[in-house]
Amino acid sequence: MLKFGLNKHAASALVGLIVLTTSGCSGNPLKKRQKPVQVVYRFDDHRWLELHGFACEGALWFVDEQRDIRSEVSSQFYRIFTHPYINASERYIAVPWWNSSGMTISRDYGRTWMYSTVKGREDDEAGSDSPEYENIKSLTVVNDQGFLLTKQGHLYMSSLPFDDPRIMPGGEGIDYSYTFKGKVYHDRLEAIRPGKGENVSRWGLLYIDPRILPVRMEQYYANFQNLPTRVPEVTGYTGWTHMQCDMKAGM
Template structure:
């Protein structure tokens, strides 16, 4: 079809010039000119001018259960993060950009209470209404857990528990939000007898995970996930070229 388009262009152009010089009827001049224009359009590279629209990949990086999950949109496992509950129609933007995964063991059977850490546990997004709203809490003053410093993060009985590799156990308040904005430390409780006036007792170990828990035990992500090319609405010229088989 490419050769046919080239021949149509050449023949149409030559005929148009001949008929114009010899002053053939205007009708035949228009026919030859039409052949020439159609050939030019068939060979036009205009469809290469537009760049394809590619959107970043979106992938579920953690499932609490069959209805609730964290959705990450971005390249190389970093980008926008959403908490989504399909059953309750809850969609909450956790981070507009630069959110990356917490890579240590993480189990979350709790329902209405949600505790979602940043990768270095510098902040913990916490909700008590099933993800309709969140606020950020932190470890206590003087405490820090960097990447790979937490062998276990479990959210059980509407309470978050973090076990550090040094054996330090942290727990969120129960009920949440009654006293302060930081996690409670077992070490501080033993040393101070009370923490900032809070008398809550932190257990010796993390409570067991319910046997019917169906969520994931770790966040996961495909680092090499590719973007998606959106379907293109072709122009009339592109449709014409595709029909002729001359589109590039």
């Protein structure tokens, strides 16, 4: 019967190899690597967006030092928006998404967040219903209103920054008239019920191409009337004009 064994020196060398392999040269490789934290956008000197993750993807947080706000915008999978981006408002914040025309919206200085809806013309060369990411030129937020501009010159905008009380829960509704085949009809737009359609009907959550307003009920809302016809001029802005991120952070 054959026997295999190790002499004292070989055994010692083997133990050392095992220790080296399991402990690593500079610490325990089994210890979880800390995610890098990067400031990927600055609104001003006291407000910014933080990305927690590797390769410029991860959880996104909003920070406002003056108001003592720290809120989660996205729990994971956020990637930075690469087009020009200016957010000059404080109460109203629109955070754009990579490879999408959608945004995450806050209407209370960044304390809480909701998703936006984007509506446009079905035959728009910039994308059916909402513009494709490759056709987006810029996002500008000013005067508590957002303006999504395409390379084709089309403008999607949020409502003026207030709710029309007539269509809010408990409101009296809106009476309106329309003409069909030469005949005038009268109808009524009832107020929304609590929890039913509030997110889309509340100010700032729907981005719409004004060219389609004449065929949508929003034309009767007070906050969708007398909208700007172009992106307003931004003055005195001290924040960044693009998001930025280091792909190698934490590697």
